[in-house]
Amino acid sequence: MKTIFSKYFSRSSLVLCLIALFYGILYPVPAHAMHIMEGMLPPVWCIFWFAVSAPFFIYGLYRMQKIVHSTKQNAKIMLALCGAFVFVLSSLKMPSVTGSSSHPTGVGLGTVMFGPSVMAVLGVIVLLFQALLLAHGGLTTLGANCFSMTIVGPLIGFGVYKLCRALKVSRSISLFLCAMLADWSTYVTTSFQLAVVFPDPNSGVVGAAVKFLGIYAVTQIPLAIAEGFLTVIVYNLVISNNLWKESALL
Structure with a gap:
């Protein structure tokens, strides 16, 4: 039965x-819930960002396959945790630039645990789920949103984390900076993505990017700081309960 x-x-x-x-x-x-909403970018730029993001996504699949077949304890569970963390935080949308939104990205946790490449895959899964099932939109702009949030963000965050650890900065501060700067770099990238398409009549792309950054800064600076603290708390809980070892699969 x-x-x-x-x-x-x-x-x-x-x-x-x-x-x-x-x-x-x-x-x-x-819907106005994505970094860049549906229909905000011309078809040429949509195709361009899909093409740029595709190699990172393919390599991310390769890295994820290694993790899934790894004998490392709790590897699959922690991978799922990182995906859920990205989904929950990135679903907290706040109105920002017209046709866009502000929200935490949540990529810092997975970046530190598995490296930046895996986040390209987890991020696409999250963005697709939000677009199709939560009506957040963003299918045509998926490539652009993926590039800013799940490629540039994790790469910058990972570089900052490794540099801080090499300089003997504490793990918590390194992780905080990783999560915060990954978030900020996402919106710096988004600002330039929008500025290229919608340049300022007088100051061009740079002027438009500065304006977009100024609008994003109002919400994104405090959000990124809060995300940094939350990421540190979650990661330290995972490590302190022996669920994961630092840099286990990097």
């Missing part, structure tokens, strides 16, 4: 998910 019920429940859940997906496609609702 339990097996029959489980199969029926699984099939019903799948049917409901498919109905929700098709309804969202057939009856779209304008």
Whole structure:
């Protein structure tokens, strides 16, 4: 009986998910929840950012396969934790630049635990889930959002973390700076992505980028600082409970 019920429940859940997906496609609702919303970028730039992000995503798949087949204790669980952390934090949207939003990124935790390449895959999964099932939009701008949040952010954060550790900075401060600067670098990149498409009539791309950065700074500076503290708390809890060893799979 339990097996029959489980199969029926699984099939019903799948049917409901498919109905929700098709309804969202057939009856779209304008959303302003992504870094760069649906339809904000011209098709040429959408294709460009997809092409730029694709190699990072492919390499991330390779690295993720290594992790999934790793014999390291709790590797899969920690990978899932990092994905959930990105999903929860990046779902906390706040209105910002027209056609865009501000929110924490959550990429610092996974960057420190598994390296920056894996975040390109986890980030795409999260952004797709938010776009399709949470009506956040951003399918055509997925490449651009992926590049800023899950490629540039983790790379900058990872570089900062490794540099701080090489300089004998404490783990907590290094992790805090990693998460905070990964967040800020995401929005610096987003600002230039928008500025290239919407340059200022007088000051050009640089002037437009400065304006976008000024608007983002109002919400993103405190959000990034809060994200840094939260990332440190979660990582230290994981390490202190012997669920993971520092730099286990880097």
